[in-house]
Every structure is written in C-alpha cells, then in structure tokens.
Amino acid sequence: MALGPMDAERFWELIELARAEAGPIGDDIDDRLADSLIELLARLPLDDIVAFELRFSELQGxxxxxxxxxxxxxxxxxxxxxxxxxxxxxxMVGLGRHWYKRVLADPDHLALHPAVQGIAAGTIDESALFMERFQYAATHAYKRVTGDDSGMYHALASAEQDELEDEADDVDNEPRLLPRLAELFPAAQASYARFYLD
Incomplete structure (x- = not known):
C-alpha cells in the first residue's frame, strides 16, 4: 500500500478502508473492524504502524x-x-472522521447515528460502540509482523510524537445535559442524573 506519511489524511483513509471492509455496525463490529484494520496495518512498515498508533492514541485521548x-x-x-x-x-475513532469530528464538537450528535438509534430500538446490542479489540489493532498488527508481544510498547516509548493540530477544535468541557440522547435512553438518563447530577 503506497500511501504517504501518517498524517491525518492517511490515518483516516486507513480507518475508512477498514470500515468499508468490516461492513455495517452490528453486534460483532468490534471484531470485524479490528480484523480489517489489523490486515491493513500488517502490510505497512513497522514505523508506520507505530505512527498510526500514536495518532490513534492522540485522537482517542x-x-x-x-x-x-x-x-x-x-x-x-x-x-x-x-x-x-x-x-x-x-x-468514536472507529466511526470515521465525519462522526469523530461531530462527537468532538457535541456528543449529543450521536443521537442521530444509525447505530445509536439501533441500540435505542433494541436491534443492535448496547455494547456495539464499545470497541476493546479495535483499539488495540495496531498492537496486534505489530505483533503479527514481528512476533514480539511487547515490541509495540518499546517502539512507542522511543517514538517522537508530532503535534496533531489538524483535528483540534475549541470545545466546551463543562458538564451539560445531552437532550437528544436522553430522549433515546430515558432509563439511562435517570440513572445518570441520580449518580452524577443530584
């Protein structure tokens, strides 16, 4: 795969390629998306896998x-x-650049996402948007290429991370209500209010 440096465009291109291969969000999307991304990353040089992980961690963070x-x-x-x-x-990274930026600006936008609406309707499992395996795809790809269980951690420790200014937005970090999500998940909203807003 002849792509350029691991800038934002290349990163999101890899995410979109993995998403296209994985298919629509459903109960097993974590495994499907992880498998697709691991396959893509395992074809790249090790430095690119590390650079992907650095960018992924920054965006997630x-x-x-x-x-x-x-x-x-x-x-x-x-x-x-x-x-x-x-x-x-x-x-949120796995949803792709468009939805990532929408959630970054206002997480209540998630109420409009088809997967979230499916979760609210009971047609998609409520854990579908909790992607444990996907978030470690770069580590799995690094291990597949090298056979080294801890290689990625050593590589990350010695890697220099560039500033990622291209996805940054001014956001309001103050707690606030999410009315559209609250309307979709009223029981969860009642629990959240009891634990965090009272």
Missing amino acids: RFFDREDVYAAAFLVQHGCGDDSFSDFRAA
Whole structure:
C-alpha cells in the first residue's frame, strides 16, 4: 500500500478502508473492524504502524477528560466504567472522521447515528460502540509482523510524537445535559442524573 506519511489524511483513509471492509455496525463490529484494520496495518512498515498508533492514541485521548462524552457513553450502554469508556472513545475513532469530528464538537450528535438509534430500538446490542479489540489493532498488527508481544510498547516509548493540530477544535468541557440522547435512553438518563447530577 503506497500511501504517504501518517498524517491525518492517511490515518483516516486507513480507518475508512477498514470500515468499508468490516461492513455495517452490528453486534460483532468490534471484531470485524479490528480484523480489517489489523490486515491493513500488517502490510505497512513497522514505523508506520507505530505512527498510526500514536495518532490513534492522540485522537482517542481528546475525549479523555470530556464529561459530556462520558455522559454519552453512559447513556448508550446504561452505565460506563473506566475500561468501557476507553472502549467507547476508541469506537468514536472507529466511526470515521465525519462522526469523530461531530462527537468532538457535541456528543449529543450521536443521537442521530444509525447505530445509536439501533441500540435505542433494541436491534443492535448496547455494547456495539464499545470497541476493546479495535483499539488495540495496531498492537496486534505489530505483533503479527514481528512476533514480539511487547515490541509495540518499546517502539512507542522511543517514538517522537508530532503535534496533531489538524483535528483540534475549541470545545466546551463543562458538564451539560445531552437532550437528544436522553430522549433515546430515558432509563439511562435517570440513572445518570441520580449518580452524577443530584
């Protein structure tokens, strides 16, 4: 695969290729998306796999201190612990650039996503947007190429990370209600309000 450096365009191209291969979001999307991305990344030079992981971690990390994004995760799954929130943040990257930027700007936009509407309707499992395996796709690809269980961690420790200014937006990190998601998940909203808003 002859793509350019691991800039934003190349990163999101890989995500979109994996998404196209994985097919629509359903109960097993985590495995399908992870398998597709691992296959793509395993064809790249090791430095590119590391660069992909650095960019993935940075993009996922932009949601880390966002109380409103945590609220969205809580509502979609009717509860959310630390590990689940990490899986949810990975899924926001897995939705692709368009939805990533929409959620970054306002996580209540998720109420318009077909998968979230499917979860609310009971046609898609509530854990579909909690992607544990997908978030470690680069590590799995690195291991597949090298056979080294800890190689990615050593590579990340010695890698220099560039500033990723291209996806940054000014966002309001203050906690707030998410009315459209609350309407889709009223029972979860009641639980969230009891634990976090009272």
